[in-house]
Amino acid sequence: MYQINEFVDERQKSWCIHCGAGNGGVDTNRDHVPSRTLLRKPYPANLPVVRICSACNESFSRDEEYLSLFLRCVxxxxxxxxxxxxxxxxxALKRHDKLRARIERSKSERWTVDGESVPEWQPExxxxxxxxxxxxxGHAFYEYGEPMMAEPARVWAAPLAVMSEAEREAFEDDTAGTLVGWPEVGSRMMIRAVEGQDLRDAWIVVQKGVYRYRVDQCDTLRVRSIIHEYLATEVCWTGS
Ligand SMILES: [Zn+2]
Structure with missing residues (x-):
């Protein structure tokens, strides 16, 4: 990816975007968004990074490992x-044998109306x-310099394959929010909007076929991602 330096207010960087802890007195880590466990090697250069507190960083790692392996198995x-x-x-599957067993237990068979058996995986x-x-x-903060610590109105994830064609199209191309509110001057999103870096139809491509995301700002901030061209995700915050 391109290295984009932004110039948003430095004061917004002084606390952890997940728990609100001031970054002055606590240990912090540079945290990749998305986590590298969701990407393929070799990793792209200049991955988005945000600084968060070490406690939050550690608290996420087990769930990140889970999601990464679950998706690969499915x-x-x-x-x-x-x-x-x-x-x-x-x-990773050999190393985390308990997690592997847990994912295996989440697999079941479903019978279709045609009498075919298809595997079904139940995510945690x-x-x-x-x-x-x-x-x-992380994406909202990296692109817009906005710490979104409020409870989101919606956190959602579903495989693209279970969405109807219309739903899928709307998910990909819905431009309702795109640049209705202009990103702050100096934010990465503003620079992308002007120069088109890593942008493909409003999606920011981290690694082709592996991870892409978009951040749209209308009366709310909305972040969507597509992981392995399999899982669609969305987080929305209501306007403040
Ligand atoms: Zn934190």
Missing amino acids: IAGTTDPDGHKNPKVAR IERVNQVVLKNAR
């Missing part, structure tokens, strides 16, 4: 490490939502 159709071509995923939705919200806060 997409590959198996929790067996030998069934995964990606060596990083195969190694609270863990998924934690990661979705964490990434959305």
Whole structure:
């Protein structure tokens, strides 16, 4: 990705965007958004980074590992490490055998009206939502310089495959929010809007086919992402 330096108010960077702790007196980490566990190696250069407190950083890592492995297993159709071509995923499945067993237990068979058996995976939705919200806060802050610490009105995730064509189109192309409110001058989103860096139809592509997101500002701030071209996510905050 392109390195974009922004110039929004420095004061907005002085607290953790997840828990509100002042960054002055606590340990902090540079946190990648999205987490690198959701990406493929080799990682793209200049990944978005925000500084958050170490306690929050640690509290997210188990859920990030879960979501990453869950998605890989659903997409590959198996929790067996030998069934995964990606060596990083195969190694992670071997290393986290309890998590692997837990994901395996979430798999069941569903019978279609045609009498066919199809596998169905039940996600631990609270863990998924934690990661979705964490990434959305990071994307909003990275692009607009806005710390979104309020409870969001909506945190949502669903596979693209279960959405109707119309829903999917609206999710991809809904321009209702795009640049209705102009991003703050100097924010990364403003610079992208002017120069088009990493932008494809309002989506910011972190890694092609792996992770893209968009942040739209209308009367609310809305963050959407598509992970592995499989999972669609959305977080919305109501206007303040
Ligand atoms: Zn924190």
